[in-house]
Amino acid sequence: EADIYQTPRYLVIGTGKKITLECSQTMGHDKMYWYQQDPGMELHLIHYSYGVNSTEKGDLSSESTVSRIRTEHFPLTLESARPSHTSQYLCASKVPGLLNTEAFFGQGTRLTVV
Amino acid sequence: DQQVKQNSPSLSVQEGRISILNCDYTNSMFDYFLWYKKYPAEGPTFLISISSIKDKNEDGRFTVFLNKSAKHLSLHIVPSQPGDSAVYFCAVYNFNKFYFGSGTKLNVKP
Numbered sequence A: 001e002a003d004i005y006q007t008p009r010y011l012v013i014g015t016g017k018k019i020t021l022e023c024s025q026t027m028g029h030d031k032m033y034w035y036q037q038d039p040g041m042e043l044h045l046i047h048y049s050y051g052v053n054s055t056e057k058g059d060l061s062s063e064s065t066v067s068r069i070r071t072e073h074f075p076l077t078l079e080s081a082r083p084s085h086t087s088q089y090l091c092a093s094k095v096p097g098l099l100n101t102e103a104f105f106g107q108g109t110r111l112t113v114v
Numbered sequence B: 001d002q003q004v005k006q007n008s009p010s011l012s013v014q015e016g017r018i019s020i021l022n023c024d025y026t027n028s029m030f031d032y033f034l035w036y037k038k039y040p041a042e043g044p045t046f047l048i049s050i051s052s053i054k055d056k057n058e059d060g061r062f063t064v065f066l067n068k069s070a071k072h073l074s075l076h077i078v079p080s081q082p083g084d085s086a087v088y089f090c091a092v093y094n095f096n097k098f099y100f101g102s103g104t105k106l107n108v109k110p
Helices: none
Strands: A004-007 A010-013 A019-025 A032-036 A042-052 A055-058 A076-078 A086-093 A103-105 A109-113 B010-014 B021-025 B032-038 B045-051 B057-059 B061-069 B072-077 B086-094 B097-100 B104-109
Touching: A010 A019, A019 A086, A019 A109, A032 B097, A042 B097, A055 B057, A086 B032, A103 B045, B010 B021, B021 B032, B021 B086, B021 B104, B032 B061, B045 B057, B045 B061, B045 B072, B072 B086
Parallel strands: A010 A109, B010 B104
Antiparallel strands: A004 A019, A019 A076, A032 A042, A032 A086, A042 A055, A086 A103, A086 A109, B021 B072, B032 B045, B032 B086, B057 B061, B061 B072, B086 B097, B086 B104
């Protein structure tokens, strides 16, 4: 069973506010990912990390930033939320090993910026 | 540029019958393919995977077929159950990243 947690599950916030979406995993996985998904669309990779102090931008440009100070923690921050940031944000981590291609996902954060 | 495509946004199947979900990919060098299942308001959960050295992988009611020459994979669910109703995402794992399709919403009618 996956042990990866995202908080909050739902967030409604006003334009211009700073927000941090939390993601934690207790499996000791090095690789972690943030995806953004709109209804009926594919999951877009916005950030990923190979381990502590490693962060990279994904294929979809995002105004958010991430940090990886600890293996288990991979928070995503928006300095100034806008309505265009309204979406579902999904965090994932990957089982170590080249032959293990499974990723575990958190339950997601549904963000609404009004 | 979308690397994984699921051209059917939805599929409706009667309970007990076969569900076939399809996926096409663009890069013949992709090695690992996965299917995920997602319920509303939850994160995707891993279902089944296949590597490019195989053309079929089976796990209970779920079978994934890979056609490398056509760059196509499919997921078969037999028999389909109402609890299978969810959105199914096809994905590839390449260079330490996962690329997902847009999903197919499966509705299994009792």
